[in-house]
Amino acid sequence: MKPGLPMLFTTLIALAAPQFALGENITHAKVTWKQITANVVYVNMDSPNVRVTPALAKKGTGSSESFRSMVDRLHPTAAITGTFFCTRSLQPTGDIVIEGKRMHSGCVGTALCITDDGQVQFRTLKDGRSSGWQGCRTVICAGPTLVRDGKMALAPKAEGFKDPEIFRRKPRAAVAYTSNNKLLMVTVSRPILLSDLAGLLLHLGASDAVDLDGGSSTALYYRGSMINRPTRSLTNLLVAYETPEQYAAYRSQLAPDMPTMLARSTHERASRPATALSDGALIGMFVKTPNPRLTQTPYWDVYRPFAERRSDVQTISARPE
Secondary structure (H helix, E strand, O other), rough: OOOHHHHHHHHHHHHHHHOOOOOOOOOEEEEEEHHHHHHEEEEEOOOOOOEEEEEEEEOOOOOOOOOHHHHHHEEEOEEOOOOOEEOOOOEEOOOOOOOEEEEEOOOOOOEEEEEOOOOEEEEHHHHHHHOOOOOOOEEEEEEEEEEOOOOOOOOOOHOOOOHHHHOOOEEEEEEEOOOEEEEEEEEEEEEEOOHHHHHHHHOOOEEEEEEEEEEEHHOEEOOOEEEEEEOOOOEEEEEEOHHHHHHHHHHOOOOHHHHHHHHHHHHHHHHOHOOOOOOHHHHHHOOOOOOOHHOOOOOHHHHOOOOOOOOOOEEOOOOOO
16 A cells, blocks of 8 residues: 555545544534435444433324424434334334333334444345344334345345335335444435435445334434424434433333333332332343444444544535534
């Protein structure tokens, strides 16, 4: 490699990567690739303080709620539309697990899973059903799959998606995961194909990604800004909290039966004082197992906020308009 090229390469990455402000583990940037402009919320999953979870409409599955109402009620740092739902029955099409409890059983999709120790995984519905989502505190089964193991992986019909609307150009939403442990919430307002979305996510560094509900359901919120406003009410969201205290204050709002679940959990913990955990000490829930990548990956690759290795992706703005 010629002298000076490593410095140039590092500079290109720095220009394309959003920077996390001091004390922040969730940030936003507007990026462009091949004339496609996307809003991207980056969630630092290395932080033990971050919590990502699905949330249901106030009255639960079978009902809907405006995006504004859900955000005002839940007070997340960031939120994006969740999985698809039937517009007649208002029932989501994929499984949803909140705090380790399956709140809804769907019929199609691939799931974003976050395990009890904070690891991000993508599992098929079949795998989840056979295991009962054991060991997962968060599951939202959406799809179709866009990226798997760093390669485009589009097979909607094989995953059970047959609605022709899936294959047409439309505004899109997706959730992706990168090799340096960042979760991406991505929306594109311009109508595009699934293959366009998959290409964009690959160039954002995604190792795995699934499509979320888009079209008129496309929604994205970040720190007080409605970046994408849906034109219909929604049944579920994927939300992110930046601190244990913030999550503790609003987790009872994630689903209608959450207060009962939390009361039962509190009672069970009270019978085991050695492992008791109150809302005021939620930090213990966020401690993760050692990440093996920390011993295998150079410091620069692990702690850089976002591993953007493609110079053809440009950051337009680090602040929502």
